[in-house]
Amino acid sequence: MSKTILEMRSITKTFPGVKALSDVNLDVREGEIHAICGENGAGKSTLMKVLSGVYPAGSYDGQIVYQGEEQHFKSIRDSEHKGIVIIHQELALVPLLSIAENIFLGNEQARNGVIDWDETRDGARKLLSMVGLNEDPDTLVTNIGVGKQQLVEIAKALSKQVKLLILDEPTASLSEKDSQALLELLLEFKKQGITSIIISHKLNEISRVADRVTVIRDGRTIETMDTNQITEDRIITSMVGRSLEDRYPSRDANVGEVVFEVRNWNVFHPQHRERQVIRDVSINIRKGEVVGIAGLMGSGRTEFAMSIFGKAYGQKISGEVHLNGQKVDTSTVDKAIRNGIAYATEDRKTYGLNLIDHIKHNITLANLFGVSKAGVIDDLAELDAANDYRKKTNIRSSSVYQVTGNLSGGNQQKVVLSKWLFANPDVLILDEPTRGIDVGAKYEIYTIINQLAAQGKAILVISSEMPELLGITDRLYVMNEGRIVGEMPTSEASQEKIMRSIVRAEGKAS
Amino acid sequence: MTTETAPTGPSAKPAQSHELTFAGALKANMRDYGLLLALVLIMLFFQYFTNGVLFKPVNLTNIILQNSYIIVMALGMLLVIVAGHIDLSVGSVSGFIGALAAMLMVGWRFPPELAFLANPIIAGAICLVAGAAIGAAQGYIIAYHKVPAFIVTLAGMLIFKGLSLAVLSGKSVGPFPAEFQLLSAGFIPDVIGPITTPFIAENGNPVVLHTTTMVIAILAIVGMVFFSIRTRARRKARGYDVEPFSLFVIKNVVITALVLFFAYMLASYRGLPNVLVVMGVLIAGFVFLTKRLTFGRRIYALGGNLKAAALSGVKTERTTFYIFAIMGALAALAGMIYAARLNSATPKAGQGLELDVIAAVFIGGASALGGVGQVAGAVIGAFIMGVMNNGMSIMGVNIDWQQMIKGVVLLAAVFFDLYNKNRSA
Numbered sequence: 007m008s009k010t011i012l013e014m015r016s017i018t019k020t021f022p023g024v025k026a027l028s029d030v031n032l033d034v035r036e037g038e039i040h041a042i043c044g045e046n047g048a049g050k051s052t053l054m055k056v057l058s059g060v061y062p063a064g065s066y067d068g069q070i071v072y073q074g075e076e077q078h079f080k081s082i083r084d085s086e087h088k089g090i091v092i093i094h095q096e097l098a099l100v101p102l103l104s105i106a107e108n109i110f111l112g113n114e115q116a117r118n119g120v121i122d123w124d125e126t127r128d129g130a131r132k133l134l135s136m137v138g139l140n141e142d143p144d145t146l147v148t149n150i151g152v153g154k155q156q157l158v159e160i161a162k163a164l165s166k167q168v169k170l171l172i173l174d175e176p177t178a179s180l181s182e183k184d185s186q187a188l189l190e191l192l193l194e195f196k197k198q199g200i201t202s203i204i205i206s207h208k209l210n211e212i213s214r215v216a217d218r219v220t221v222i223r224d225g226r227t228i229e230t231m232d233t234n235q236i237t238e239d240r241i242i243t244s245m246v247g248r249s250l251e252d253r254y255p256s257r258d259a260n261v262g263e264v265v266f267e268v269r270n271w272n273v274f275h276p277q278h279r280e281r282q283v284i285r286d287v288s289i290n291i292r293k294g295e296v297v298g299i300a301g302l303m304g305s306g307r308t309e310f311a312m313s314i315f316g317k318a319y320g321q322k323i324s325g326e327v328h329l330n331g332q333k334v335d336t337s338t339v340d341k342a343i344r345n346g347i348a349y350a351t352e353d354r355k356t357y358g359l360n361l362i363d364h365i366k367h368n369i370t371l372a373n374l375f376g377v378s379k380a381g382v383i384d385d386l387a388e389l390d391a392a393n394d395y396r397k398k399t400n401i402r403s404s405s406v407y408q409v410t411g412n413l414s415g416g417n418q419q420k421v422v423l424s425k426w427l428f429a430n431p432d433v434l435i436l437d438e439p440t441r442g443i444d445v446g447a448k449y450e451i452y453t454i455i456n457q458l459a460a461q462g463k464a465i466l467v468i469s470s471e472m473p474e475l476l477g478i479t480d481r482l483y484v485m486n487e488g489r490i491v492g493e494m495p496t497s498e499a500s501q502e503k504i505m506r507s508i509v510r511a512e513g514k515a516s
Numbered sequence: 517m518t519t520e521t522a523p524t525g526p527s528a529k530p531a532q533s534h535e536l537t538f539a540g541a542l543k544a545n546m547r548d549y550g551l552l553l554a555l556v557l558i559m560l561f562f563q564y565f566t567n568g569v570l571f572k573p574v575n576l577t578n579i580i581l582q583n584s585y586i587i588v589m590a591l592g593m594l595l596v597i598v599a600g601h602i603d604l605s606v607g608s609v610s611g612f613i614g615a616l617a618a619m620l621m622v623g624w625r626f627p628p629e630l631a632f633l634a635n636p637i638i639a640g641a642i643c644l645v646a647g648a649a650i651g652a653a654q655g656y657i658i659a660y661h662k663v664p665a666f667i668v669t670l671a672g673m674l675i676f677k678g679l680s681l682a683v684l685s686g687k688s689v690g691p692f693p694a695e696f697q698l699l700s701a702g703f704i705p706d707v708i709g710p711i712t713t714p715f716i717a718e719n720g721n722p723v724v725l726h727t728t729t730m731v732i733a734i735l736a737i738v739g740m741v742f743f744s745i746r747t748r749a750r751r752k753a754r755g756y757d758v759e760p761f762s763l764f765v766i767k768n769v770v771i772t773a774l775v776l777f778f779a780y781m782l783a784s785y786r787g788l789p790n791v792l793v794v795m796g797v798l799i800a801g802f803v804f805l806t807k808r809l810t811f812g813r814r815i816y817a818l819g820g821n822l823k824a825a826a827l828s829g830v831k832t833e834r835t836t837f838y839i840f841a842i843m844g845a846l847a848a849l850a851g852m853i854y855a856a857r858l859n860s861a862t863p864k865a866g867q868g869l870e871l872d873v874i875a876a877v878f879i880g881g882a883s884a885l886g887g888v889g890q891v892a893g894a895v896i897g898a899f900i901m902g903v904m905n906n907g908m909s910i911m912g913v914n915i916d917w918q919q920m921i922k923g924v925v926l927l928a929a930v931f932f933d934l935y936n937k938n939r940s941a
């Protein structure tokens with residue numbers, strides 16, 4: 007058994023009004039892949055921020071022993087000097103700088119302050135090949151997909167002589183394929199002796215790559231499992247404190263006639279006028295039906311949804327939206343909402359939340375009419391509504407007055423959902439509704455979706471997790487490169503069948 | 517999950533209200549109390565160093581008159597800054613509107629056949645509309661054409677500075693009609709009639725109070741206490757936490773005492789200045805706008821995250837446009853107050869005022885990144901600047917030193933704010 011590289015002893019961290027961690031212990035062995043699991047708000051990210059010096063020594067209680075010595079990191083720089091590199095839940099690359107510049111940001115290949123560009127490019131190329139990314143180091147980061155950006159982050163970590171790599175939900179916004187590649191990379195690093203800590207809500211990934219798993223619940227360590235003990239069921243039981251019979255609530259659909267229909271929808275890229283992003287898409291949803299759109303990352307699903315929702319994406323948009331047989335105007339977000347359409351975004355930080363304001367104001371923003379009369383807000387009605395939805399979606403916070411920027415990732419996602427549930431739409435479009443959400447809370451969200459459908463609403467789910475789509479929808483569309491390339495009842499669908507429609511479409515296109 | 521649309525009833529809540537701890541409630545409102553405390557300390561400081569001149573009734577009245585136009589503009593600037601913008605043009609616009617007021621009312625370079633517009637009420641209305649139109653024009657370019665507010669209003673500042681010079685041909689133009697001067701120099705009439713108190717003033721005569729002023733102050737206090745008791749009771753009934761009773765009482769007693777004290781001071785001079793009535797109404801209106809109106813809520817939302825606000829159905833462009841129009845109207849009002857106070861329009865009027873206005877809003881705790889800021893903060897911030905101007909002038913501090921000290925105070929206030937925020941994060 008290899009020796010211990012890191013030991014965190016009885017770590018306690020409090021924020022005003024919340025005790026995020028109490029007496030947490032974690033020990034990590036050299037060269038292993040150590041997973042940390044726990045519900046949203048359990049304290050996983052906080053623990054890693056303590057470790058990496060984001061929260062400096064002195065702002066928490068407890069000890070950190072790394073490579074046999076007690077450490078008092080005052081900043082991220084301190085921990086990086088010792089080879090501890092953290093990749094945060096939200097990526098931190100500068101979009102308008104090149105890959106090479108990002109990799110060496112803060113650590114420039116320079117002599118006397120003058121950057122040596124040849125060295126920078128060569129170094130970047132070497133690091134990129136180590137992470138298996140075949141891109142020109144001069145490419146701007148904004149021009150590559152999230153999956154590749156994640157690899158750039160890892161290359162950046164490697165450039166810092168990383169010994170202990172911390173990844174906070176690295177695969178949350180990656181496609182299946184990119185996730186696989188990333189996990190392979192971790193296994194490769196393990197062979198080279200690099201230790202990793204990975205936080206993830208995707209338990210299948212954890213059970214595949216992790217050597218040991220530590221579970222945290224309500225800011226306390228519950229247990230650490232050894233390799234032979236790791237099973238998804240055991241992790242879940244330990245996380246939520248009880249076993250979860252099914253991942254998806256049973257669904258008996260009561261589907262009526264078509265309520266929502268999009269016909270011949272075409273959208274062009276917002277900057278490049280001639281680039282068509284959505285091509286002649288037609289879909290419909292029936293009353294009480296949950297419809298999914300499957301597809302690879304970048305297939306145009308988000309762009310499609312946002313262009314319907316008040317032309318929030320794209321230009322030269324053409325096509326028709328029908329609601330209950332009537333053509334409706336969705337040309338502005340306000341009109342779309344008034345017509346009963348809601349879109350819950352996949353990107354909670356950019357499009358979903360006002361991070362400097364509290365939960366209450368965020369939940370009611372899209373439906374201020376629901377808590378006001380003649381433009382005057384009724385404080386107490388608003389407070390009631392916010393508390394009600396906080397309870398329904400089980401948002402873990404000190405109160406509805408907690409600033410959303412301080413919530414854990416998963417709980418932020420629940421605020422976005424609450425906002426759109428409170429808007430009480432007839433047609434609800436959910437874009438990656440469970441991204442970063444723990445297994446238990448996922449089940450609750452699926453249950454809410456079922457209830458909404460039972461009330462006769464039409465629901466459209468965009469998700470990159472195929473098992474999720476197969477588990478909760480009644481019917482599926484498959485989208486590829488901005489076209490609908492397949493449609494099937496979920497009862498007849500399978501991952502293979504979905505992939506086949508995509509591959510067939512790509513074959514035709516080329 | 518039930519089928520009701522917007523659950524507004526208290527039904528879901530078990531009525532179980534708690535009182536927060538004294539320390540907890542105090543800490544939660546630290547920022548607001550801190551700012552007020554700073555103002556009080558600064559006033560006491562100058563009271564001491566001006567040998568008691570600061571708190572003389574006539575001087576307190578003066579402080580209000582001298583700062584009225586700053587406060588009026590700070591209200592609009594607060595909205596602008598919360599929305600994540602800035603308006604550098606307000607000083608020049610207020611100066612230009614002063615010049616316009618002179619044209620209309622003094623008849624400067626104005627066609628005589630339009631002399632009926634000289635009526636102070638008609639002229640005042642025209643000035644307000646002109647200010648709103650100027651603000652709207654700038655707001656239109658900012659909101660719909662996405663030109664940064666900094667640039668648009670910098671241009672506006674130059675344009676209107678030049679325009680007032682041109683209109684006035686570099687001269688001071690006055691005097692204004694007496695009715696118009698009342699805006700700045702008038703006091704509300706004592707409809708009840710003065711009363712003589714048993715107190716003796718410094719000059720040996722008994723203090724004579726402006727009774728109407730005292731009555732208005734007492735009515736205001738009663739109203740305020742009534743509303744805060746009602747709000748507290750309603751929260752409690754719905755099962756929400758409330759601040760501890762002791763703190764609630766202390767707060768109301770302190771505010772009552774402060775209001776009574778200032779009312780007494782004003783009443784022992786000439787009573788409530790007209791302009792304070794205007795200000796009071798505006799401040800109350802803006803507190804209501806920012807705290808209770810959906811329009812106000814949307815301003816905070818778009819300042820906090822423009823894209824998220826837009827995707828929540830906030831008409832971000834239209835809201836921005838309105839904000840600048842409101843700002844323009846307030847700059848116009850300020851320009852008229854200023855002109856009425858000087859009793860003439862001068863080419864230099866309003867120059868540099870924008871800086872005092874912006875400083876007041878930032879001292880009051882607004883964030884330069886948008887999304888954060890309170891009306892009360894901006895008003896207190898303006899008074900902090902105003903009291904410092906007044907106190908230092910009485911002490912005979914040179915204007916160059918005054919500028920430097922104000923600069924340091926602005927920096928210190930914002931620095932202290934950020935420091936506190938980081939510590940509590």
Ligand SMILES: Nc1ncnc2c1ncn2[C@@H]1O[C@H](COP(=O)(O)OP(=O)(O)OP(=O)(O)O)[C@@H](O)[C@H]1O
Pocket residue numbers: 021022024025026044045046047048049050051052053095402403412413414415416417442941
């Ligand atoms: N800056 C902060 N101020 C106040 N509370 C905070 C702050 N940061 C985190 N918290 C609270 O600490 C708790 C733990 O949060 P943390 O981000 O560690 O959760 P997590 O386990 O990473 O959850 P997730 O799976 O949703 O990412 C949460 O209740 C959160 O609200």
Ligand SMILES: [Mg+2]
Pocket residue numbers: 050051052095174414415416
């Ligand atoms: Mg987290």
